[in-house]
Amino acid sequence: MVHGGRLARRVRTRALYTGEPYSDLKGRTVFDNVVPIPMAATKDQEFLESEVLRTFGGYGEWLAHPVGIARLRLASDGSLAVWLDSHAEMHPIRRPPEWLPGTIFPFSQTLVGMLLPRVRPDGELSGIPRLRLVSVRGGDLIVSLVGTTSRMTLHGAPGTQWKADIAEFHRTLDLSGETPLWASGSLTAAEREFERDVPGVTRSAHDLAWLGSGLLRRVALFHTVNSAYRTRFWTNPDRKTGGEWIFEFATRRDVPVEHDAFIARLTDRQWGLPLAVRHHFCMCDHDALWDRECSYTLAHTGDERGRLHLRFQHVRRDADENDHARRDFAEIGSSEAWLDRVLPDPPGREASVTDDVRERRKQYWQRAIESRHRSR
């Protein structure tokens, strides 16, 4: 059964990119041979997906999966559903003092505030401009962009109460005097003004949409292929180039940085995005006493605007984490298999700052001070 073997391989590859369970994929006997991961069907759809992904980047806390999305469902009609992580752990540095260590809270609650647009009495807009709530069906929140056919389903973890979360959020807006915009049937004056006031930002968001949507449709790569335990990302607008998506990955020092494997998957001719590496700087061979960072800048192989900047950081564990990182991730739902790969226990010698490293750092500074004295 040559054919069966090839199909099985395609199912495995697709799962690597999208996180779709084998049981979902096995039933589908035909994938598009040329484009096995469908693109968004329209520019509006692309923009919606990109803006939602960008919102997840602003979150900054720990979630079970690097982006907070466990998996996708990509239907053959081009529509997209994402399966969200359930709870988040606030980073120890940002945790309010009254919160006990280990406090975890439902991700859906925070997400409602990040996604839904509203305007303050002074005109300041928050949330995603133009985003509209289409419906809530059980654990599914369906959103769209006003006046378009775009659609995206956010599938909450079991127990998610979107209706209660939205009602609660509405109450906080009443108290602060903000006006919700997510139910308006047309583009509001506040949204029009926002776009007029920051045309560069709006233009960049459109320039970067092909990348945002393309990355979201391959979101599982961040946990199936990459070796980072922490992923941060954001966008920088730029009128000239179209701006950039920046991803910062932290991999523990005793775990191999998999940047070549990750970039190979991301730029794969059949499964990846039409991207090519334009610049790179690799420090893997450097015997740095401090954290290392390998950086890669990728751009479209054709003429789409916008760039992707990837920073692979190789960090010692005590750089910004505590000794309980692995346990904290397990508590919010990270799988043991993923943790065994990105935060193996017990940590290797390279994982933390040892006395030897401390001593070498001291010597480094002594030499630096001496050479500065000599040069005077």
Ligand SMILES: [Zn+2]
């Ligand atoms: Zn490197």
